[in-house]
Amino acid sequence: MRLENILFSHSLSQPEKTALICGENRLNWGDLGNRVRSVARGLAARGIGSGDKVILYMSNQIEFAEAFFGVLATGAVVVPATTRISPHELAYFQADSGAGLIICDANLAEKVAAEVSVGAEIYTVGETISDFADFSCLRQSGTTPLPPIPLEQDEAAILYTSGTTGQPKGVVLTHANILVCHGYMNAVEWGINGDDIYLVVSPMAHRAGMGRMINALMLGGTLNILSRFDPDDVLSIIEREQVTVLGLVPTMCRMMMPVLEADPQRAASLRRLAVTGEAFPVPLKERLIALLPNLEIVSFFGMTEAGGVTGLMHREQFTHAGSVGRPCPGVEVRITDEDGRDVMDGEAGELLVRAGRPGAFTVMKGYLNNPEQTEAAFSDGWFRTGDMARRDADGYLYIVDRKKDMIVSGGLNIYSKEVEQTITELPGIADVAVIAVPDDVFGESVVAVIEPEKGAVAPDKNQIVEHCRQRIAGYKKPKYVLYRSELPRNATGKILKRDLLPWAVAEITATTDQAKVAS
Template identity: 35%
Template sequence: MTTPETLHDLAPAGDRGNATRTMGAPLRRALATARERTAVVCGEQTVTYGELAERIARLGGLLTRLGLAPGDRVGVLGANCHRYLELYLGLPSHGLVIVPLNVRHTAAERTYALRDAGARVLFADRALDGLDPDLRVVDTSTEYEALLADAEPVAPLREPREHDLAGIFYTGGTTGAAKGVMLTHGNLVANAFHFMACWPFTADTRWLVVAPMFHAAGTIAALSTVWAGGTQVMCPAFTPDGVLDLVERHGVTATLVVPTMMDALAHEQAARPRTVSSLRWLSHGSSPAAVELLRRTHTAFPDAEMLHIYGLTETSPIVTLLPGEQHLLDAPQARSCGRAAVGVEVIVVDPADRTPLPPGTVGEVLIRGANVTAGYWNKPEETAAALRDGWFASGDLGLLDDGGHLFLVDRAKDMIVSGGENVYSAEVENALFAHPSVVEVAVFGVPHERFGESVHAVVVLRSRPEDADAFAEELVAHCRRTIAGYKVPRSIETRVEPLPKSGAGKILKRELRAVFWTERESQLT
């Protein structure tokens, strides 16, 4: 059903789609309306739209020289920069499929994604260990510029269409838990339209790219900004003082951050104020934000309109938006994710039979729209389970109020969002299970003031350790050898008694979580 040979065009038979709803369309409009305007600012370097188009044309020549053809998958790993943006735009525009890699992943996690996607070439800005010997690596910090300058500018070998695959975005880690989310040109263009329908993107937009571009949050406004002929200012690594300096220096008008970044920015602005009146639109997402954090942020940036965005990699990513959030801090809606974006439909259903539920009733969140993924790469069973009758099953549990505001109360997939990073409990559980002393394990998120959630593990051991704290530290060290640091549990509870289970033998994580989350769930429901 979903094999690499059949996935270049994901349209129904006889429907190739519209070529104007592709990744190349925004740049073509920018060339017609803003050729001499600055497209990207990266450190001391500026690139106009005309120059960006020339570089992407030369990228086409380089791709041909590397022996790549439309439909081939290409890995990209690196910090935010103008080269990452041109690869993000250019690879799909030439008919290839971008595979962004998390810079924090281990060698095993990177290798899994590259092998699973069948990538033949990797663009990376650093030396990497553990790569397959037949993988061609282009170092974007050294040889890339010379290769690009030597390449002949070429047009796309085959003009992509909206149903063509544009990217594979891996949501998990090392083994079966990792899924490659397939996003088409049409998915990503739809997301841009949905964002532009909510917030103003113009030629005067100066969007600060803070979130890493391997995340959907990092490229959430890339196409919208290009379409409007605005400017993207690159932040290669987050520091609160560095971000505020960029806002002041470049007159940044809009950005998106995760709550941990927002907290750090509010503290930095309060301690050492900058001139940030240009910042008119401040959005946040990826994990819950406490109302008190929103208050502090509004105090620090009183001229900024605040926007909460709930999204998923599978939805390109925008699902719901809560604009004007600073005006709702004393209202119940402040704890919501907002309403469905223009162009997106959201319903809450009974998880058992998918019948729609009335307002105020908790159920599974389903999503429909042109932004919804085409499925999971090489995973037909997971695709069939997630996509049914035109709806995507998010795996999140929530409720809708009478006004259409969505309140999330749990994650049915047991995904943990810590500091803006997605952590799948199954990956951490697999790592812990590899320790010979572990009999049972349950991993879940617990509230964390700074990170939104932190990874917590309850581990059943074969025998009671003499020093429980020391053994917990041993388990942490064990995890660090196999999974990325942000996935490693920040707290571990050891016990010898069995974990609570359902009649079917499934571990009841809700009971384990209750002591940590009861207060928050009561607020939301």
Template identity: 35%
Template sequence: MYLTQGLHRAARQSPNGIAVIFGERKTTYAQLLERVQRFAGALVDLGLKPGERVGLISLNSEEYVAYYLAVWWAGGVVNPINTRWSVAEIAYSLDDSQTEILLMDEAFAPLASDIHAKSSCLKTVATLGCPSSQNDVVEMDPLIDSATAIADRCPSGDALAGIFYTGGTTGHPKGVMLSHTNLWTSVIARMATIHSPQDSVALHCAPLFHLAAAGRLIGQLTLGATSVLLPQFRVNEVLDSIERHQVSEATLVPSMLQMLMDDAAFSSEKFTSLRRVTYGASPMPGKLLGRLAQELPFVEIVQSYGQTEASPVISLNATTPGKGIPDARFKSAGRATLSIELRILDAQGQEAPPGTIGEITVKGPGVMLGYWNKPQETAQALQNGWLHTGDLGYLDEDGYLFIVDRLKDMIISGGENIYSAEVENALSLHPAVSQCAIIGVPHDVWGECVHAVIVLKSGYAATDVQLLEHCQTLIAKYKCPKSFEFADTLPLSSTGKVLKVNLRRAFAAQHEGTVVPASEQKST
């Protein structure tokens, strides 16, 4: 299949149906089709050939939707760029992927000259949705308006659809190569696994350069459903949009949900249209999950587990709190979608029995083609057709997946495996804790020990002794933090994940690479 198929179908079946809502503008499928045809024509006029890459650095907008579809319509490959990157990182991704055309919205247009100067591959830089004030930067909108609509080139199957860069926190980011089959299969598998009505209205506030957000957008376009776009996550805009546009589905990470429900304007009465909240990127703290169940019992809560390398959805767990689903199942990442085969491997590389923790590996048509220009990393990740996720988990007797930790975030202290998520869940139940993160730090006896970084709720106080005593009532003493630090905020990625590598670096800098001596540890 090809990723523009949904646009063809929707424009024929419901041309006046609303495809995109952005601000006060509503775009029908007929209007979107016309825009995409001309947009694709303009890209070809700029010299785009089949298989070549087109980059975009932009906040979410209706033009982001047109960008994805137009590049595919013209036979190109998308390279959506992380808006948090520095100019040097942006230039690296452009040169690494040999991207010759870069589009930029108004928010990032001032960077155009600097990016152009640092990139050796770029031939054309163009503004999208705004004028250009720089001589070497083209204005895309007049080109689109004057371009001739072209026929869909319909790249499909294993043809490369996008290069989605991951990482960037250590070393250079890796470009995940995903085909039309990869992305289309993942979208269809999600629809087949959980009911996806055509009249759904989905809110997109996570950045569309991330595949989790882009995948949901592709799903809505494939259905011929409606997408409500926000430039970025802002609590007041999300709350307003859900009520004003009668949003039925929203994809949010736990940190976003926490901020929404803590806001003074939050009210379950404003959420009567909402039927589903999908979350991922990080585990849902038990306390927040309980609050969702209490305040929004009518909303289906879907935990989505995946990776960019899997296009991205691997498993889904759809539960409705008001129906009394057992608490244990709330903690599960669900079962593998209908396009995924999933198994757990032990330390010897053998398939582990139910209940045994090991590395999660997956296989299926959604698994990536590989990493762009990185054969060694590709060989490490893809072994005999199986994607090694680097995540730790286990399956229960019914095939429900439980995520335990990132393999790299597991702490080995005195020969015992300690999973940071378990300690974080215990800490998050303390009434004074707003956010927390657990990392392993060097220890002169045990190799590593557990270190907690705590953000307290406004107006609350707690000491390390009080937090330690709290943890000891919930988990084994050897798992409890041996040291604490208090912070105003935690470093977060654009998807809401805690950047633990930053916390480790900060700890190392503060302690100048020394280990934490046993004399400073509280008794276990």
């Protein structure tokens, strides 16, 4: 069962219903189906077919959905990339995936062309840029049938996620992976359907934003697309379009509270709020429900590789507030010790996930071009999440630590190793440790603790931040840069990051207090 065929079915059964809204632009289901087919014909005319890779380096807009499903309709595979990553990072995605065609925002085209060393056609969305073909060139009219797609071509998307080694890994997701999670499980568990009006505020190139797009378009609903998150814009769209389903990360909820508290009636149409990305604080839940008593909150724990793993329903938000919920129906979990043995309820261990054969339901097919890491990620068919968890007697799961060296800021995953490797490219740095400190708005903030080379002048904070901005996504750059003559290490020389945390918090607090006094 393929995603584009479900979209085509809705376009035939309800052609006049509005499918997509972005600002002043609206597209009904009949026109959406026609546009997707025309893009597929244009791609096929340029040699794109079964198993080929096409990169979408685009901000949220109607053309993203059009291109996403147009690529799938040729049998090719979408490689979505949020515009928050740098063109330098995108070049790795292109080289690793072998993508021969890139569709990107016009303002990014020249930088992409400068970074991409392996030949690839570049098409721009937005203003026309000389030396680059416009996305409209891919729309090809006609009724010529597309070549049939081989049954064995089940891959739909490759999402790149940074690994603990710092090298991005391409997560291969099948049509079934995406459809089962966002087209069926979410619908059943959350009670959403084709009558709902959805709003996506997260990047549609990210798994969370893609999930909301798939929710709406696989269920036959109406999807409102916000190009850039702004609290007042969110409430304006909810009020004007009577949005019923919204997905957010807690950071966005915090940012929306002032405008929501000023006039909660603007969001009275909301009936479902899906929250993911980090722990959802109880006080924030209480404030939301007090303002919107008809709103039901569902929070969930998921991963790019494993899809939705657990869910916490509205009635459980306060009875089990610290939990990530119980396993989604059909998802099996184990909690094991370092020897692979199941631990007792209440004990912590690594969380393992299984949902049938990899690629068949919710768990990824594997890592692209990386059989060694794919093999290491699975143990007898169980995906090793790298998260440390415990389970209570009622089956509720609690994430107690990260086995992987990862920071979650604003609902986005940041792997410390990637930031460390980027910083150590600079001269005058003997070593660096990247850790997370609590942040009232974003949940966690990135801190880089620098150990300068003996006798050398280490780069200052502005130089470090700017270098990171050029090499990796902006949200990964450190918010704080601290310096120590020596980083704490154990007997084998491994940096003791746990020992750095209280010191870093104290240093940041002292600096903040001094700034307040000075002002």
